[in-house]
Structure formats: C-alpha cells, structure tokens
Amino acid sequence: MTDCRFLPIETPQAPDRSEYFDATEAVAHLRALYDQATGFLLEHFTRVLHGSAPTARYRAFYPDLRLAIPTHGKVDSRLSFGHVVAPGIYAATITRPDLFEGYLIEQVGLLMRNHGVSVSVGVSDTPMPVHFAVAAQSDLAVPQEGVLDFSLRDVFDVPDLNTMNDDIVNGVAGPMPDGSQHLAAFTAQRIDYSLARLAHYTATAAEHFQNFVLFTNYQFYVDEFEAFARRVLADPGLGYTEFVAPGNQVIRGPQEPVEVLSKMPQMPAYHLKRAHGQGITLVNIGVGPSNAKTATDHIAVLRPHVWLMVGHCAGLRNSQSLGDFVLAHAYLREDHVLDDDLPVWVPIPALAEVQVALQEAVAEVTRLDGYELKRIMRTGTVATIDNRNWELRDQSGPVHRLSLSRAVALDMESATIAANGFRFRVPYGTLLCVSDKPLHGELKLPGMATDFYRTQVANHLLIGIRAMEKLRDMPLERIHSRKLRSFSETAFL
Secondary structure, eight states: OOOOTTOOEEOOOOOOOEEESOHHHHHHHHHHHHHHHHHHHHHHHHHHHTTOOOOSEEOOEEEEEEEEEOSOOOOOTTSSSSSOSSSEEEEEEOOOTTTTHHHHHHHHHHHHHHHOOOEEEEEEEEEOOHHHHSTTOTTOOOOOTTSSSSOHHHHBOOOOGGGSSSTTTTTOOOOOTTSOEEOSSSOHHHHHHHHHHHHHHHSSOGGGOOSEEEEESOHHHHHHHHHHHHHHHTOGGGOEEEEEETTTEEEOSTTOOOOOOSSOOSSOEEEEEEGGGOSEEEEEOOSSHHHHHHHHHHHGGGOOSEEEEOOEEEEOSTTOOTTOEEEEEEEEEEOOTTTTTSOTTSOOOOOHHHHHHHHHHHHHHHTOOGGGGGGTEEEEEEEEESOTTGGGSOTHHHHHHHHHHTEEEEESSHHHHHHHHHHHTOOEEEEEEEEEBGGGTBOSOTTOOOHHHHHHHHHHHHHHHHHHHHHHTSOHHHHSOGGGOOSSOOSOO
C-alpha cells in the first residue's frame, strides 16, 4: 500500500479577496471559486482513480463570504432576516452557488441595502471533502477505504463532523476561531452532507426540490399528487412546467409515462415545478418520527418557504368520524427524536398565516364554511408518539396524558416535522385526516373505510396543494414569522 504520509500539499492558485457592492457580481465570483475548487479535486481524483500514483496531498477550499458591520444602525426590520443585530465581522462558507444562486443574490442584496456595506469574497480555510466535490458527477463514486492502494484520507480531505453539525441552528455555536460571527444557519460541509443524503433518501436531485414542501405518510397521496400534476400540466396557464418522479424522471406533458423504480428509495420525493422553485414538492416519509426528522434535517438546508404535514391520524374524540380533518394548533411531543436538539419544554407555536391558509383551503375544497366547517374539521392539540402499537400497552398512562393535553388526534410524525420547522426556522403546519378511532373501537383494519372517508382522503391532498398556493401568493415577510427567530439570529434566512 502506498505510503502517503510525507506527500507535499498541492492546492489551486487562489486569487486575492475581492470587495463587491453588487450582489450578482459577488455570487458570480463565489461560483468561479467553487468551480475552480471542485475542478481541481475532480481532476486529481479522476487521475488517481485510474491508477496514477498520488504525488501530493490534494486540497481545495470552499469559498466564503464576509462582511464587516461597523456600527449599530437603523435597518428595514419588516423582514425577520436580511440584517444583523450588532456590529462585527460576519462570515459563511458557501457551497453549490449554482444551486443557491437566486437565494444568495437575494440574501446578500438585503444585507448590502440594510447596512450600506460591501461584501468580501475569497477562499476560506475550510477544506472541501472530495466526496462532495464529486457528488454532482453521476458517473463517479468515492470508493470505500481499502479499495485503493492508498488511504483516501491521506491524499484528499474527507467529511469532518466538526464543520458538519447543527450547532448554529441549535444556538450553541460560538464565534468562529477568527472571531467572526455566523452569517448563515449552515456551514458549507453541513449543506453538502444534506444534499448527498437527499439524493440517497429521495432518489431525486436537490435541484428539483421546490420551496413549498408537503410531507405525507401514505402512498395514496402520491397517486393523487401525480394525477393532479398531469391535470395541471395540461393547462400551461397555471404556471406548472414539469413533474419529476424518483430517478429524476421528468415529464412535461400529461400523457408521458413515469416508471416505477424496481428499488424505491426510503422516502421518495415528487416535484411539481414552477419557475424560481415556486412549485410544490411531496415527500412520502413513511411512518415514524425518525423518518420525519431525517427528511426535515436535510430538506432544511434548501431553505424552503414552508412545509406541511398532510397524513393520517387516530382521532381521539368520540364526536369525530373517519375522514374528518384535524388542524393542529398545538403539539404534544412524545416522539423523543429531537429531545437533545430542542427540549420538550420549548413551545412550538402555531403560525397564523399557515393556519389561516389551511382553514381557508379546507373551506374552499369542501365548500363548507363557518359553523358548518365544524362538522368535518377540528382544531386542537396533535400528539406525536414513537410507538405505533401504543394501544397494546396499559392504556391508563397514555390515555391519561392524552386527556390532560386535550389532544384531538395522535400520529407519529406531525410534532417532529413542526418541531424541526421551528428549530430550522422553516414555517410549518399540520392538517391530518382521521383514519381510525382506537379509543372507540374503530381500529385501522381492512374494510373499515366509508364512502365519506374515501372522498375526504381524495380531498385532503387538494387542500394541502391549495394551502400552498395561498402561501405562495403571500409576501415573504408574512410567511417567515418572527416567531421562528431568536434574540440573536443569522442574517441569512
């Protein structure tokens, strides 16, 4: 095996840092630096992969963005983002400026206008792992340790957990080693990690994800979503341009086929696209809080404008019927997967704009309003648990807690999705459909569904889509509520 311990370090020739007063120019420079770094790593990785002995340790660095805020000043605080709270140096490492171009131009532009400062673009001191440099190359893969005749980590940088954690969003990250403050919620390595995980779990590329994300726990909603997509693609005036299924299958016409993959991913994603990412993504996360956390952990780096849970639940009130809707106004968190990141004593508030959009969407689709709407929809606390077979345990404890909380429904995902939305500053909401009533003898068994239930399930996805369309039409400052921002926040959304 080749001994690479004493190889010299080779890096690409980096230009000096540059100052910009134009956000578009700054992002163009970030893109050039990123392309230079990935091109350098790809060139040398491909060469050694094809048998050439490494002659150096090959290292490239992420580009970064910096700005200096000299004084406290009056800023446009109508937005909950786009400004910093105190003077200082702020910085962020940047990855995939091609993917985040519009987002970066918007965020940098807001900072420039609010503080009247330039931004500095250059090369950071954070190495780029070769795994992430080659991630966009579908014909390349990083071999496991032991396959090559040298240790990969002796020649290239590999992912580093020290720069790939959630310390910033969890509020425990201090200043960076040079004293600068964090400008963004995620480091470049953390983003790259999630982009790779998204491709693995959903079988679609990050480029296809839209700003409005629906989560479900039932395959029926996928079938309905594809049917809806085909209908709207038949009418170009509606603004939807294409539908993307797992395997990055793209259809642009209502009659084009979609192949069901022989090996479906764990959480398949489907994307009904519009210009500038303003379409809708549906992710079938399956059952359980672990999947819910995994999906939202990674989708959060794309900075969506809102995500909603539209799935099935157990109704806890005798007055409910199968097919009734539940609009969550609060959450009882017994899912446990986020306890170390977000303590259970942290309240998860309902977001008024999302709640109103969901209620209005229910009224429009069902053609019921006001007092009549109460016939099919309840608002209240949704309990989320981590034990699907909770009914088989001694019910006195769980039922007592559910009664004390005034819960109206129980599931295994909604509180996790809402809590992670709160943690990641992504607006969230929940509208569930009652599929069983375990406390009242109506268990989730074959043949239990009524015609009313089947009709309501068909309507459920349409309600989620209509709510997303309403939220899409709102100004950003209304969607991205200050309820999601802490005392000292990153400037980037």
